[in-house]
Structure formats: C-alpha cells, structure tokens
Amino acid sequence: xxxPYDSARQQLQAWQKDLDARGAQLEKVALEASRxxxxxxxxxxxDIAAIEKFAxxxxxxxxxKDLQRKVDAGQxxxxxxxxxxxxxxxxxxxxxxxxxxxxxxxxxxxxxxxNLDEIIVAGQQRARPSRGDFDDDAPSDFTEDAF
Numbered sequence: 750x751x752x753p754y755d756s757a758r759q760q761l762q763a764w765q766k767d768l769d770a771r772g773a774q775l776e777k778v779a780l781e782a783s784r785x786x787x788x789x790x791x792x793x794x795x796d797i798a799a800i801e802k803f804a805x806x807x808x809x810x811x812x813x814k815d816l817q818r819k820v821d822a823g824q825x826x827x828x829x830x831x832x833x834x835x836x837x838x839x840x841x842x843x844x845x846x847x848x849x850x851x852x853x854x855x856x857x858x859x860x861x862x863x864n865l866d867e868i869i870v871a872g873q874q875r876a877r878p879s880r881g882d883f884d885d886d887a888p889s890d891f892t893e894d895a896f
Contacts, residue, residue, distance in 0.1 A: 797827045799859050808869055810851070812844035 792800075803809055804817035819825050819840060829835040836842070851872055858868040 792828055792831050796859055799865050800827050800855075802865060803855060803869060806869060808872065810844070810847060812840070812847045815840050816844050 801817060801820070804813045804820075809817075816825075816830060819838075820827055820830075825835045825838065825841075830841055836845075855868050855872065858871075859865070
C-alpha cells in the first residue's frame with residue numbers, strides 16, 4: 750500500500766538531488782571564475798598617479814571625486830575599481846554610469862602616452878559645448894519631450 754507522503758518524499762528527494770547537482774556546478778564555476786585574471790592588473794604606478802591627479806582636479810566629475818575620497822580613506826584602491834573587484838560599491842556604479850565615456854577617453858589617452866593636462870583640456874571641451882553646438886529643435890532635458 751502506498752501512502753500519500755511517499756510520493757511527496759520522492760519528489761523532495763529528487764529536488765534535493767537537483768539542488769546538490771546545481772550546487773556542485775556553482776562551486777565549479779566559482780573556482781573557474783576565481784582563476785580568471787581581471788582587467789586592471791595592468792595599471793602601472795604612473796597610470797594610477799594620473800588617474801588620481803585627474804580625480805583630484807577641479808574638473809573631475811563629482812562621482813569620480815567621491816571615489817578618490819574612498820581611495821584616500823583606504824576603503825578601496827584604483828586597482829580594485831579598475832579590475833572590477835569594487836563593482837558592487839554604489840559609488841563605483843554611479844561613477845561608472847556617469848563618467849564611463851570620459852574615463853574611457855582619459856584611460857585611452859593615458860595608455861597612448863598623451864599629456865594628462867591635454868587630456869583634461871580635451872575633456873573640458875567635450876563637457877562644455879559652445880552655443881553653436883546646440884540643436885534648437887532637439888528636446889532639452891528641461892522639456893516634456895525629454896521624459
């Protein structure tokens with residue numbers, strides 16, 4: 750005679766077996782991921798100094814300045830940020846969302862050996878378009894069309 754709880758117990762055992770198999774797969778993937786060399790390890794001390802110089806400049810975005818304060822406080826390093834180890838920090842996410850295009854241009858310029866002051870000036874020119882660069886027919890951030 751079969752009792753109703755026998756089928757429930759069999760189902761529970763099947764779920765437990767599936768869960769164990771998925772846990773083993775997760776451990777395998779985590780081990781493989783820990784072996785992957787992340788980006789950012791290639792930052793030289795000069796690269797880090799250049800990043801810090803820009804982050805401390807008056808022209809750096811506020812989000813980048815916030816990150817520099819965290820680096821100065823020892824909460825993280827620029828290597829942590831560049832390698833992705835600090836990606837879960839809300840300030841890192843905010844800085845990356847708001848500053849990514851500028852950071853990519855600056856990093857590329859640094860790697861190409863461009864003068865840091867020239868990189869900063871180029872960034873300022875992009876951030877402050879001249880009056881002639883505006884399209885009067887395009888919606889602005891301050892109109893209903895922008896929402």
